[in-house]
Amino acid sequence: MIKLGHDFTKFIDPKYYADIIADNDDVGSILRLQLISERFLEVYLSERVPDESKKFFPKDRNGTFLKYFNEKLMVAIAYGLPTQLGESLKYLNKIRNDFGHDFEKKLSQSELDGYIVLADNFKHKAAVPYLGEGPIKEMVIQSDGKRLTIADGLAVGFVIATFCLMTRAGLWLVSDLQSRGKLKLG
Template identity: 35%
Template sequence: MTSFGDGNGSSYIGVGGDFANVLDHNDYLALVDSTDTAGVVLRAHLILEDFLNIWCSKTSGSEDLFKGPFIGFRSKLSIAQNLGLDSKIFEVLDRFNKIRNSYSHNRRYTLEQSRLDALILLVDDLHISENLLPCKDFSIYIGKTDTATGKNIERNYKYEDADLNKKIIIVFMVLVLKLLSWMQSEFERKGINYTIISDFLEK
């Protein structure tokens, strides 16, 4: 189960169902464990692309919409916009895609703080869920069981104490929660069937 903190250390949510592929616990453990910033950005980018796949599939009613020749992220983003993706979400995902391209095309690239701050402003400006804190006040919680010892391992990360990798992950996870909330609302408004499995844990 993937868990997300509310910034106060009091509650967490695990999500599955139709969204299980974009909220696979192993992906988030790999993100947090990674020491490679490019790897963090690329994995996060792939997860965001899966959100586009879900949106386009559900709104078009076609499970095979992108079957066949390769369709890049930017093209999928444009298709998603044509299928009703919110313009502010489009802008955030387009900005993240440009950051991803910087890492893909320059192995010595390092994300500038000014560019990260600009992304944070866009994510924070997505007024989708009133319960979510701004990126810089948010924290993430990761829990897993050590297979060797059987002991539970818990880690909590706050933006203010984080290195660049963790800051990117925190901003990305706030975006994921907002995408999840927005898509659920839109699917319900449009009468589109979907499944979601949620587990709330008290800490």
């Protein structure tokens, strides 16, 4: 295995996804999955936005570059993030915001189906097959010795879809960094 000099574990580490499945909480699942997707944006932006340009962007009280998800997404798209990936991230964030503003909110099959369609629209062809490639509805993952599919519950479906999406996003980012001569090994 080749170690990369980039912080990809923030959004690809299977342990995060296994913990979300183990917690079995719809609200917590969506919140944590959205935070994982935001971590991807933060890694992407840290790799893509030149340091000399960061001074022109708003910072919060702690000096954090771009505080809000939609700001991060907008800047990421402007710096070359594929719009198909952006659509998926935006949709997940909308569902998370719906939970934040509606105490009675429940996950729905139509939300999961919509998310899967958007996530499947973002494709990345790697040199070798990888877990997360192919239609999400056909994906089978292992968690705590169990084989899980999207049919095992709405929260599990969102976890599987987000894991696939973040795996594709990570591989796309490796290709992007390599094409720009910015990929760090070791």
